[in-house]
Amino acid sequence: AARQRLIDTIGGDRLASRNELRKLALYCRGKEVVEEEDVEEIVGDASAISTDDAIDAILKGDREGFLHAIQKIVSSKTPVFLVLQGCLRQFQLLELMRAEMDEKRAPAAQAMATLGRHLHFRRKPFVENALKTWTAPAIRREAQRLQAAILQSRQRPALEDTIAMHTMLATVLQSARR
Structure with missing residues (x-):
């Protein structure tokens, strides 16, 4: 669940995504497992402003992906x-x-x-x-x-x-x- 939540929130801006991953790693330092709550608490939505996702959906012919x-x-x-x-x-x-x-x-x-x-x-x-x-x-x-x-x-x-x-x-x- 944590992995999927992380995938959903990163990816738009590569630099911002890397920074969010670093922040999560620092936040979860010493923990055995990263929980979904950890991701929700610390990771911002770095995927919010990517035009690449829309363009990729256009190329794929993915109407739902484009609208999202x-x-x-x-x-x-x-x-x-x-x-x-x-x-x-x-x-x-x-x-x-x-x-x-x-x-x-x-x-x-x-x-x-x-x-x-x-x-x-x-x-x-x-x-x-x-x-x-x-x-x-x-x-x-x-x-x-x-x-x-x-x-x-x-x-x-x-x-x-x-x-x-x-x-x-x-x-x-x-x-x-x-």
């Missing part, structure tokens, strides 16, 4: 626009990787090794799976849709969150179909 992640983001007062921007950057990277795969007839793992070295290890399986399931034209269309949504949200600031959510949900549904 976006709820955490909104409750932490992080602008939804940042998720939309991060999603566009992810699709631009996918487009580059997919182009390399098609050009060199290389597997997804090879494109990831050359262009995805900076990706966190936890995200790599989602990106690799997206490379295997999305075609180059589909990635391009999705990137264009995300770009258009960013432009629309800048032109209509009052509708920014609605435009971003609508577009990202559409992308989640596209991912789920693949």
Whole structure:
């Protein structure tokens, strides 16, 4: 139970997560077993502000995971626009990787090794799976849709969150179909 509680609360910001683990280790020093109560008492929610979780859910086509992640983001007062921007950057990277795969007839793992070295290890399986399931034209269309949504949200600031959510949900549904 303590392990699951810890998994649920860490992961958003890697530096914050490491600090929370250090704090927990210090708090439980000398104890044989870390209890769920220990985790609840001392560990803050370091996962609250991660846009990576939302973007990963989009890539997986996980609607429930996306809605959960976006709820955490909104409750932490992080602008939804940042998720939309991060999603566009992810699709631009996918487009580059997919182009390399098609050009060199290389597997997804090879494109990831050359262009995805900076990706966190936890995200790599989602990106690799997206490379295997999305075609180059589909990635391009999705990137264009995300770009258009960013432009629309800048032109209509009052509708920014609605435009971003609508577009990202559409992308989640596209991912789920693949």
